[in-house]
Structures are given as C-alpha cells and as structure tokens.
Amino acid sequence: MRRARTQPCRDxxxxxxxxxxxxxxxxxxxxxxxxxxxGDEMLDELSTDRTxxxxxxxxxxxxxxGPNELPQARPSxxxxxxxxxxxxxxxxxxxxxxxxxxxxxxxxxxxxxxAVTVINAIVGLIQNGRTQxxxxxxRAMLSLTAKTRRAEEWTNINATDLVAGDIVRVEPGDKVxxxxxxxxxxxxxxxxxxxxxxSLPADKDAASVDADSGVxxxxxxxxxxxxxxxxxxxxxxxxTGLDTEIGxxxxxxxATRNTATPITRQLNSFSxxxxxxxxxxxxxxxxxxxxxxxxxxxxxxPATIGFAVxxxxxxxxxxxxxxxALGVRQMASRRAIVRxxxxxxxxxxxxTICTDKTGxxxxxxxxxxxxxxxxxxxDVEGTGYAPKGAIVNSDGNDSxxxxxxxxxxxxxxxxxxxxLTSTGEDWQVVGDPTEGALRAxxxxxxxxxxxxxxxxxxxxxxxxxxxxxxxxxxGGDTRILLKGAPRVVLDRCSHELGAGxxxxxxxxxxxxxxxxxxxxxxxxxxxxxxxxxVTDSEQLSADDCESGLVFLGVAGILDPPRAxxxxxxxxxxxxxxxxxxxxxxxxxxxxxIAMEMRIAQEGSRVLTGDVVHxxxxxxxxxxxxxxxxxxxxxxxxxxxxxxxxxxxxxVVAMTGDGVNDAxxxxxxxxxxxxxxxxxxxxxxxxxxxxxxxxxxxxxRAVEEGRRIRDNLQKSILFLLPTTSAQAxxxxxxxxxGFTLPLQATQILWVNLITAVTLSLALATEPAExxxxxxxxxxxxxxxxxxxxxxRIVWVTALITTATIGVFFYEESIxxxxxxxxxxxxTMLTLAQLAFLFSCRxxxxxxxxxxxxxxxxxxxxxxxxxxxxxxGFVYAPFMHPWFHSAPLGIREWAxxxxxxxxxxxxTEAGKxxxxxxxxxSMRRLTQSKVWR
Numbered sequence: 007m008r009r010a011r012t013q014p015c016r017d018x019x020x021x022x023x024x025x026x027x028x029x030x031x032x033x034x035x036x037x038x039x040x041x042x043x044x045g046d047e048m049l050d051e052l053s054t055d056r057t058x059x060x061x062x063x064x065x066x067x068x069x070x071x072g073p074n075e076l077p078q079a080r081p082s083x084x085x086x087x088x089x090x091x092x093x094x095x096x097x098x099x100x101x102x103x104x105x106x107x108x109x110x111x112x113x114x115x116x117x118x119x120x121a122v123t124v125i126n127a128i129v130g131l132i133q134n135g136r137t138q139x140x141x142x143x144x145r146a147m148l149s150l151t152a153k154t155r156r157a158e159e160w161t162n163i164n165a166t167d168l169v170a171g172d173i174v175r176v177e178p179g180d181k182v183x184x185x186x187x188x189x190x191x192x193x194x195x196x197x198x199x200x201x202x203x204x205s206l207p208a209d210k211d212a213a214s215v216d217a218d219s220g221v222x223x224x225x226x227x228x229x230x231x232x233x234x235x236x237x238x239x240x241x242x243x244x245x246t247g248l249d250t251e252i253g254x255x256x257x258x259x260x261a262t263r264n265t266a267t268p269i270t271r272q273l274n275s276f277s278x279x280x281x282x283x284x285x286x287x288x289x290x291x292x293x294x295x296x297x298x299x300x301x302x303x304x305x306x307x308p309a310t311i312g313f314a315v316x317x318x319x320x321x322x323x324x325x326x327x328x329x330x331a332l333g334v335r336q337m338a339s340r341r342a343i344v345r346x347x348x349x350x351x352x353x354x355x356x357x358t359i360c361t362d363k364t365g366x367x368x369x370x371x372x373x374x375x376x377x378x379x380x381x382x383x384x385d386v387e388g389t390g391y392a393p394k395g396a397i398v399n400s401d402g403n404d405s406x407x408x409x410x411x412x413x414x415x416x417x418x419x420x421x422x423x424x425x426l427t428s429t430g431e432d433w434q435v436v437g438d439p440t441e442g443a444l445r446a447x448x449x450x451x452x453x454x455x456x457x458x459x460x461x462x463x464x465x466x467x468x469x470x471x472x473x474x475x476x477x478x479x480x481g482g483d484t485r486i487l488l489k490g491a492p493r494v495v496l497d498r499c500s501h502e503l504g505a506g507x508x509x510x511x512x513x514x515x516x517x518x519x520x521x522x523x524x525x526x527x528x529x530x531x532x533x534x535x536x537x538x539x540v541t542d543s544e545q546l547s548a549d550d551c552e553s554g555l556v557f558l559g560v561a562g563i564l565d566p567p568r569a570x571x572x573x574x575x576x577x578x579x580x581x582x583x584x585x586x587x588x589x590x591x592x593x594x595x596x597x598x599i600a601m602e603m604r605i606a607q608e609g610s611r612v613l614t615g616d617v618v619h620x621x622x623x624x625x626x627x628x629x630x631x632x633x634x635x636x637x638x639x640x641x642x643x644x645x646x647x648x649x650x651x652x653x654x655x656x657v658v659a660m661t662g663d664g665v666n667d668a669x670x671x672x673x674x675x676x677x678x679x680x681x682x683x684x685x686x687x688x689x690x691x692x693x694x695x696x697x698x699x700x701x702x703x704x705x706r707a708v709e710e711g712r713r714i715r716d717n718l719q720k721s722i723l724f725l726l727p728t729t730s731a732q733a734x735x736x737x738x739x740x741x742x743g744f745t746l747p748l749q750a751t752q753i754l755w756v757n758l759i760t761a762v763t764l765s766l767a768l769a770t771e772p773a774e775x776x777x778x779x780x781x782x783x784x785x786x787x788x789x790x791x792x793x794x795x796x797r798i799v800w801v802t803a804l805i806t807t808a809t810i811g812v813f814f815y816e817e818s819i820x821x822x823x824x825x826x827x828x829x830x831x832t833m834l835t836l837a838q839l840a841f842l843f844s845c846r847x848x849x850x851x852x853x854x855x856x857x858x859x860x861x862x863x864x865x866x867x868x869x870x871x872x873x874x875x876x877g878f879v880y881a882p883f884m885h886p887w888f889h890s891a892p893l894g895i896r897e898w899a900x901x902x903x904x905x906x907x908x909x910x911x912t913e914a915g916k917x918x919x920x921x922x923x924x925x926s927m928r929r930l931t932q933s934k935v936w937r
Contacts, residue, residue, distance in 0.1 A: 040244040041224040042217035045189040048242055054171035056189065056240075058155030067169035074168040074184055074246035076253055152183035172243040176234045185250040186228045186241035188212045193237035193467050198222070198229060201251060201666050202590040207235045207438070211469060220615045220638045221251060222590045231665070255641050258669035287737065295740045329721060329769040333714035341697040342707040343681065349693035351718060352676050353659070353711025356583060357782045358631075358651050359704065360644075360670070361661040363589040363596065366680065366701050367603055368565040371435075372443035375529060375566070376400075378520055379410035379559035381505040386450065389566045391426050391433040391442050393449030409507050411451060414559040417487040417534035419448035419455055420477045440530065443563050444489075457481075462546035470494070474551045476540055486537040488551055492521045492560055495533035499557040512557050521560060528598020529562030567603050574705035575603055582781030583708065588636040588644055590666075596637040606634045615639040618646060626650040644670035657782065661696075661704065662688055678704060713773040715783060716848060720768040722790055724845040727798050728838045731805035732756060735830075738810065745823075747813035747830045751888050756834055759874045764842050767867035771846060772860050793919065800915045804908045805837045812901060824891035828879060829901065832893065835875050836905035839868055844912045849920065853913050 040048050049055055059067070152165045155173040165183040168174070174186055182196070194210040202208075202222040210225050221229070228241050230250040247253055333350040337343075344350055364370050371390040376383065377397070388395020397411065424437030426445050435442025448455075457480045466473035472490025488495060502512045524531050535555040575585050587600050593612045600606035615638040618626060623646070630650040636643070644660070648670045651658050660667070660674035663683050668691040671677030679692035680699040689695050696703045732753050739746045812833040816826035842864065844852045878884050879893050 039217045040187045041215050041219060041227045043187075044214055045187055045212055045226075045242065048187045048244065049189075052171040052242060052244070054173070054242060056155075056173060057158045058173040059169070059171050061157055064156060064167075064169055064172065067171065068167060071169050072247060073166040075166045076247065153177075153180075168243055168246055170243050170246060173240060174243060175238065175240050176228065177238045178234050178236055180234045182228045182230055182232045182234065184228075184230050184243045185245040186243045188226045188228060188239055188241045191237065191239035193465055194234070194239040195236040196228065197233040197235050201229055201232055201255075201664065210237075210239065218616050218619075220590075221640050222638055252665065255665055255669060258641060258645060287733075291737060291740045295743075326718060329714060329718050329766075332769050333710060337694075337707055337710050340706045340710060341700070341703045342710075343695040343697055345693050345695065349676055350711055351715050352657065353694075353708050354713075354715030355657045355783050356659045356676060356708055356711070358584045358586060358656045359578065359659045359661070360586045360588050360648060360651070360674070361701060361704075362663060362667065363587055363591060363599055364565060366661055366663070366699065367571050367587065368567050368599065370565060370683070372439040372530075372563050373566045374443050374447040374561045375564050376524065376562035377411065377414060377447065377559060378524075378562075379414050380502040380510070380557065381410040384411060386447060388446075388450060391435050391446045392428075392431070393426070393433070393446055395450050397447075397450055407506060410503060410505060410559070412453070413503055413507075413536070414534055414561070415448050415451045415453050417536055417558055418444040418489060418532075418561065419453050420458055420460060421473055421475050421487045421489045421534070440532070440563055444532070444561065447561065461544055464546050464548065464551065466490070470548065472551070474546060476544075476546050483538060484540045486540055486546070486551060486555075487534070488536065488555065489532055489534045492517070492531050492533040495535050495555075496557065498551055498553055499535050499555045500553065501555075502557040503559075509556060517557070517560075524560070524562040526594060526598070527562075528595040528602075529564050530595075531560050531562055533560045534558045565599075567599060568701060570700060570702035572603055574702040575605060577705050577778055578708070579604075581708065581712075581778045584631075584634070586634045586636070586647075588639055588647060588670075590639060591637055593635075593637040596635050600635045610635060612637055615643045618643045623650065623653075627653045630654065631656070641666045641669050645673055648674050659704070659708075661701070662692075663699070664688065667691075678707075709773065709778050712777050712783075713771075716774060716777070717769050717771050719790060719794075720771060720845045720848060721766075723794055723798070723848070724764065724768060724838075724842060726790075727801035727805065728760065728834075728841065729757075730798065730802040731809065731837075732834065734802060734806045735809050738806070745817075747810055748827060748834075749889050752827060752831050752890070755878060755888055756831060756838075759835070759871055759878075760838055763867040763871040763874070764838060767842065767861070767863045768845060770861055770863045774847065774850070793923070797912075797915055797919065801841060801908075801912055804911055805834065805841070808837055808904050808908060809834045812904070816897075822891060824885070824889055825893065825897075828890045828893055829897045831890070832875060832879065832897065833901045833904065835871065836901050837908050839871060840905040840909040841912060842868070844909055844916070849916070851913055851916060852909075 040051075043051070151162050152168050152172075153160060153162055153175045154168065155161075155175075156163070160175065168184045172184075173189070174183060176182060176194075188194070188210055189212060191210050191212055195207040196210055197207050198221075208222070208225060210228070212226055214226055215224055227244075228239075229252065230246075231252045245253075248257060330348065330350045334344045337350065361367060369390055373389050373391075374386045377386060378384070383400045385398045385400045386395060387398065422441045422444055424435055424439075424441035424445055426442060426449070427434055427436055433446075435445070459478050459480075461476045461478065461484075464470075464472075464474040470490075471494045472488055474486060474488040476484055477487050478484040488498070496512070496514055496517060499512050501509045502517075504510050521531050521533075535557050537551070537555050539554070540550075578585050585603075585605050587596060587603075587605055589596050591599075593614055597606060597610065597612050600610070601608060606612075611633050612635045613629065613633050614636070618636070618639065619642075621629070626646055627650040630647055631654050636647060639647075644662075644667065648658050648660055652673075652675070657676075658674045659676040659678055660670050661678040661680070662668070662671050663680035665688060667679075668688050671679060671688060672691045676694060677692035678694045678696060679688040681689070681695045681697045682699045694707065732748070735747050736753070738744075809830050813826050813830040816829045817823075821829070843857055846852055846857055846861070846864070878888060878890055884890055
C-alpha cells in the first residue's frame with residue numbers, strides 16, 4: 007500500500023482546518039475490484055464519465071496521485087558498495103592470511119592473496135547492479151504516450167501524465183499505458199504473455215468477471231505494458247504507477263532477495279569453523295611450548311605463524327573461483343549462459359525444478375494433432391508450422407475417399423487470415439497462431455487454395471466466437487464457410503457431412519462427447535461448418551449463418567511438447583529431481599501437457615492460483631512438495647510456491663520468460679531465463695540464461711553442475727589433508743619439542759607451487775559414470791560429506807608421518823639440516839602429487855588404468871610441479887631464500903617410492919570406506935524390511 011496522501015474531501019468544498027483530509031490510496035486488489043464491477047459503476051467510483059476528465063481535474067489528480075511511472079531507486083554509493091563486498095568470513099580469513107604472510111616477510115604471497123580479495127570484491131560490485139537492471143527492464147515496458155480524452159476531445163499526452171479516471175483509447179500496435187477497465191471493445195485482442203505467460207492473445211470485452219478471477223481471466227481489463235494485437239477499444243484508467251499489475255511486479259522484484267546459495271552457506275560455515283580451530287590450536291601451541299618446554303617467544307612466534315600459514319587454506323577461494331569459472335565456460339558451450347559463478351555449483355544441488363509450460367516444455371507453435379469428421383478420425387503427424395507430416399486415418403480405414411477431410415480442411419484454410427512463411431527449414435506464422443496451425447494442416451492435406459476467391463467476411467469476435475466468409479471456387483459454387491467454438495458452430499447446424507459427401511441429421515450428443523474428450527486431453531478444439539445456400543456472395547451478416555448449416559467436423563490443436571524436453575524430464579527423475587509445472591494456462595490443458603511430459607499422472611492434483619491465494623503459508627508449504635502442476639497462477643503465486651518449497655528444504659530452480667516470472671526467478675536458488683523469448687527483465691533477474699530456450703539444456707546444465715560440485719569436492723578433499731599435514735608437522739614439533747622439520751618459508755613454497763598446479767588440475771575432471779543416476783546432494787550436509795572425515799585423517803597421518811620420518815632419517819645418517827629439510831619438502835611435494843591421482847575418483851578405486859587417462863591437466867600440472875621443485879632443490883639462488891640444498895638420486899628415489907606407497911595405502915582406506923558403506927546400507931535395508 008502506498009503512503010497516505012492528502013487531497014480535498016469530495017464530500018465538502020472546504021478543507022478541514024485549512025488542511026486537506028488525509029486519504030490513503032489503495033492498490034487495485036483492494037480498490038473495489040474494478041474487473042468485477044460494470045464500466046458505469048467504475049466511472050461513478052472514479053468520479054468521471056465517458057467524455058473524460060477536464061484539464062484542471064486531471065492536473066489536480068496528477069498532483070495527488072503522482073506520475074504514471076515506476077520510481078527509480080536511489081543509486082548506492084559505489085565506494086560503500088565496494089567495501090561491503092569484503093564483509094564475508096571467507097574474505098576475513100584471506101585478509102588474515104595476507105597479514106600473517108606479510109608479517110613473516112613474504113610480501114609477494116601477501117600481495118597475491120590481497121589481489122584475490124580485490125578481484126572477488128570487483129565481481130561482487132558488478133553483480134550488485136543486477137537488481138537495478140531488472141527494475142529498469144520493467145520500466146522500459148511502459149508506454150511513452152497515451153491517447154486520452156480531455157475536455158471532451160481526444161489528444162495524445164505523455165503516458166506519465168495519465169491519472170485514474172482518464173478515458174483512453176487503444177488500437178493495434180499500441181502499448182497499453184496504464185491499468186484500465188474496458189468500456190467498449192471491438193474485436194479487441196491483447197498480447198499479455200509477458201504478464202500471464204499465456205502464448206495466445208487474450209480476447210477482451212466489457213463484461214465484468216467474478217471478483218476472485220485471476221489476472222489471466224480478467225478479460226474486461228487492460229494491463230499496463232501489454233500490447234494490442236487486434237481490434238480497438240476505450241477504457242477508464244483505474245490504476246497508475248506502482249498500483250498497476252506491472253507496478254506490483256516491480257515492487258515484488260525490489261522486495262525479493264536472493265537466497266544464499268549452498269556453496270556460499272557451506273563455505274561460510276567451513277570458514278568459521280576452521281578459523282576458530284586455527285586460533286585455538288595456535289594458542290595451545292604457544293602455551294605448550296612456553297610452559298611445557300620453556301621455549302622462548304622468539305622461537306615460538308615464528309613456529310606459530312608458520313602453523314597458521316600452513317593451516318589456513320588461503321588457496322580455497324581462488325580454487326573455488328577458478329573451478330566455477332571453468333564450469334561457466336563449459337556451460338556456455340552447452341547453450342547455458344551463467345551470470346553468477348556460485349550458480350554453477352548450486353545446479354548440482356537442485357532438488358526441484360519449477361518450469362513454465364509455453365516455449366520451455368512446449369514448442370510455442372500451435373499444431374493440429376487430431377481432426378474428426380462425421381465419417382472418420384484422423385491423426386496428424388508433424389509439429390510446428392512446417393507443412394510436413396502425414397494425415398493418417400486412426401480408425402484403420404485405408405479408404406482413398408477423403409472427401410470428408412477435404413471439406414473440413416477447405417473450411418479451415420479459407421476461413422483464415424493467417425499465412426505461413428519460411429526461412430530455410432524454419433517456418434513461422436504471420437497472424438494468429440491457431441489459424442497458423444490450420445494453415446499447416448491444409449498444407450499437409452495437399453489443399454491448394456489458388457482456385458478459390460474470398461468475398462464477404464464476418465470477422466471473428468469474442469462475443470460471437472466464430473468467423474465466417476463467402477467463398478467461390480472457379481467453375482463451382484459459392485458457399486458460406488464458418489469456423490469457431492464447437493458449441494457455437496453446433497448451435498447453427500442441422501446436418502453433418504458423412505462419408506461420400508452424404509448429408510445426414512447431426513448427432514449432437516455424440517459431437518459434444520467428442521469435443522469433451524478432446525478438451526480433456528488438453529486440446530483446443532475448433533469446429534467448422536458450411537452452407538451451400540448463398541443469396542449474395544458480396545454481403546454476409548450473422549443472420550445468414552444463424553441456422554441450417556452442415557457440420558464438417560472438428561480439429562484438436564495443441565502446443566506440442568518438445569521431444570527433447572520429455573527425455574530431459576526422464577533424466578531429471580532418474581537423478582532424483584522433481585519437475586513441477588507452473589503455468590498461467592487452464593487446469594485441464596496444464597494437466598494434459600504435464601501427463602504427456604510425464605510430469606504428472608492421470609488424476610494428479612492440480613492447484614490453481616485462486617486456491618493458492620486462499621492457502622496460508624503453512625498450508626501451501628505442506629502441499630507444495632506433493633503437487634506437480636499449478637495452473638492460472640500470478641507472479642505472487644509463483645513467488646509463494648518457490649518460497650514454500652524452499653521452506654521444506656528444497657533447492658529450487660525456477661524457469662521463466664515473462665516479466666511475471668521475475669520475482670520468482672529472483673527468489674529461487676537458481677533462476678533460469680529464456681534467452682530467445684525471455685524479456686530483458688527476466689534475464690536480468692535470472693542466474694542462468696538459456697541460449698536456445700530448451701528445457702533439455704537445463705538437464706545438461708544440472709549434469710554440468712554436478713560435475714563441478716564433484717570437482718570442488720575433489721579439490722577440497724585434496725587441499726585439506728595436504729594443508730593439515732603441513733600444519734601438523736609444525737604442531738607436533740612444538741608440542742613434542744623436536745627440531746622443526748620445515749621452515750615457514752618452505753611451507754609457503756609448497757603452498758605456492760601446489761596452489762598454482764595440483765589444486766587446479768582437478769577442476770577439469772570429466773564427469774564420473776552414473777553422475778545423473780544418483781540423488782541430489784543435500785546442501786545441509788556441508789561442503790564435504792562427513793564420510794570423508796576418516797579419509798582426511800588417514801591421509802593427513804600418512805603424509806605427516808612420511809614427512810617427519812624422512813626428516814629424522816636424513817638427520818640420523820648425518821645429512822645437514824638444510825638437506826634434511828629439503829628432503830622433507832620433496833617428500834611433502836611428491837606425497838601430494840601421489841594423493842592427487844587418488845582424488846580423481848571420489849568413491850571408486852583409483853587402482854585402474856582409467857586413473858591415468860581422461861585429464862591431461864593432471865600431467866601438465868604434475869610436470870610443472872616437478873620443474874618448480876627441481877628449481878627449489880638445485881637453483882643456487884633458491885637456497886638462501888628457502889634454506890634448501892641440492893639432493894642426490896637416492897633422496898629422489900626413496901621419497902618417490904614412499905609417495906607410491908601413500909597412494910596405495912590411501913586406496914586401501916577408500917576400499918575400507920566402500921565396505922563400511924555397503925554394510926551400513928545392508929543393515930539399513932534389513933531394518934526397513936524387518937519393520
């Protein structure tokens with residue numbers, strides 16, 4: 007509700023105490039439902055009449071109501087916005103790492119870490135403008151001018167100057183300038199697809215509707231930002247600015263906040279825990295070394311700083327960013343354009359996909375699927391407007407006599423204002439999509455209209471619900487041909503055209519049954535009839551078509567499902583992802599398409615928008631997980647459905663193409679917009695844009711998201727034991743009181759070379775077999791499953807033992823401290839390289855040839871690692887910096903052998919994990935059977 011404004015009281019000429027009375031302006035939903043009242047009632051309500059407002063009254067109302075525009079948000083301070091990007095626990099960990107590394111003198115590493123934080127902040131700053139762009143996209147939909155009646159004269163004014171009570175006129179090609187109640191309509195049709203999601207233009211008239219009608223059923227209303235496709239009409243403005251339907255969507259987009267993605271929540275949780283752990287352990291190190299061993303602070307502080315540097319996984323943010331960025335590039339090659347990096351990983355956790363119907367699951371190309379004549383039933387093959395496909399008698403009759411079908415096709419083709427055009431293999435309709443489907447039917451039937459001429463025309467109207475023409479065939483008769491709604495056509499027919507062109511009395515009950523059966527399957531049914539009695543081919547009135555016509559049959563028309571979308575939904579179900587259809591279409595059509603797409607089954611529950619509106623949030627949250635089809639929904643309904651699913655722990659992806667989808671897309675964990683037919687507002691509100699508007703692309707994106715999530719887990723699973731081993735070496739040295747096996751600078755060296763080589767190699771791993779045959783990963787399980795904890799401990803112990811063992815062995819045989827530490831660093835490096843191969847498969851064994859194939863980056867990064875380590879060992883200038891020394895073949899040989907042993911022992915641990923998991927599953931299954 008907008009804030010209270012003041013205006014003079016309508017009930018008196020004076021203002022109270024010299025001040026206007028406060029008046030609270032109401033939104034359309036609370037303003038007496040203009041669509042449920044007659045036009046004259048709304049004129050009285052708005053204190054106007056059909057001659058329009060006076061110039062003075064319009065100016066007064068403009069001062070009170072404000073301009074007819076959507077407000078622009080005040081731009082935020084870019085400096086403060088940039089600084090806010092650093093308000094994140096993971097960034098704090100990075101900054102702490104930079105400070106520590108700077109304190110120990112490694113300013114190069116500190117600069118690198120600071121650079122990562124600045125880059126992250128810049129990315130956040132860029133993404134911060136997405137909401138504003140979405141709102142700008144909605145404002146761009148509004149009309150710039152309006153034709154209104156002021157002082158009893160029609161005039162063009164700026165649309166921003168419109169006020170409630172203005173009389174406006176709309177014509178073909180106009181953009182509706184404000185929400186308005188229709189007073190008079192002449193064959194008026196409005197394209198409301200961006201607002202309601204319906205692909206067909208809506209027929210408009212002046213008859214009022216029920217107060218609980220949804221936006222898509224308010225045929226007596228015009229809505230701001232929609233387009234006039236045919237006819238003309240006049241209306242009285244009932245709402246402007248934020249009070250319009252599109253204004254309410256603007257407010258929803260502005261008020262809706264993105265939910266934190268799973269990876270964001272998990273990284274935040276992980277960062278908090280590891281930060282606390284590092285601080286606690288560092289404090290314990292200082293106390294134990296000082297109190298137990300009597301070490302000086304001069305000795306303990308460098309060791310503690312070295313421990314912190316080793317323990318903080320400063321490479322994690324860069325690792326996550328690079329892994330996600332590589333995923334973005336891979337998804338782009340699969341026709342999915344990712345707008346936010348975190349969205350890539352979130353796709354791998356999606357449990358529910360809410361999708362629109364038109365253009366996403368279906369082709370958005372009307373197609374005749376069935377034709378029924380009094381003599382036979384025909385199945386029509388082919389989809390879209392391409393004139394390709396056979397027409398098959400589904401009754402099994404192979405008779406060559408198809409005069410019944412020819413008569414039906416003739417009526418549909420000639421009583422038709424659309425035509426088809428082609429660009430190569432791509433066919434499109436110019437005109438009404440339904441009439442385009444009938445044109446395609448005629449082409450498939452081989453109908454040639456060149457010998458026909460059309461004379462008088464009775465255009466289609468929403469009131470009459472039929473179109474009629476007079477048609478003359480060269481050398482033949484002149485006939486009246488009529489098409490329209492089945493009930494309307496049947497009312498005008500006394501006979502039907504049977505086999506062989508024989509007329510017989512019409513069997514109306516049978517035709518009503520046929521029509522009902524076709525409608526129940528989601529088909530839009532049109533009927534055709536003709537009259538061979540024409541008195542004047544140049545004149546045609548409704549009376550000429552009132553009775554005595556011959557019924558020719560019906561056609562069942564449908565926007566056909568995309569074949570690839572059906573297969574994609576099957577894949578989703580196999581992957582444990584539930585698909586839900588949320589559409590503005592009618593419940594019967596929605597359920598029929600959902601059944602054909604295998605989203606729902608016969609008898610499945612369908613929730614309509616009015617039912618959702620009456621539900622409390624708790625009731626909707628209870629029902630939403632079990633309902634797969636929603637019909638006649640509004641933007642608010644879609645937003646509530648997404649929120650209800652999220653409240654039940656679902657990770658929700660929402661697809662859409664219209665501005666009405668923008669609030670729900672913004673609220674969902676993943677918003678997916680259509681790149682071809684989607685509005686700019688929808689694209690700006692989304693996280694991912696599909697370049698081909700194809701639902702199957704979402705399936706491929708989910709698979710890619712799972713691969714990336716797996717690779718993130720592999721990378722983190724590699725990073726944690728290696729980082730923990732480095733820290734544990736120093737921790738044990740301080741706690742037990744032996745010589746440090748590694749210097750802080752040497753740990754930094756290992757961190758540096760592994761961060762730029764090994765850690766990134768796993769980001770390019772291909773998908774593991776069966777990746778789409780397993781259920782989604784619950785984000786509540788953390789960035790790593792708890793089942794990996796034992797492996798992290800086991801590998802940490804192996805690498806720590808090997809590193810310390812090598813150091814003491816070298817000292818025991820008389821090697822210098824520099825040689826012993828250099829050997830320990832080499833051991834640590836080779837052990838990590840061996841562990842990298844084990845991490846290529848999360849659960850499966852890596853003791854197979856597949857481990858050596860499929861990812862060239864493993865060998866590239868391993869080769870670079872060894873070259874860098876050779877430089878560390880043999881380059882003279884490295885020795886004073888890192889306290890290193892040259893090694894012989896002996897040190898390289900036995901540390902390599904130990905690294906191979908670590909790989910084998912790690913695989914033995916993975917094998918024990920698999921055995922434990924199988925036993926646990928067996929016990930769980932047995933307990934379920936017993937119960």
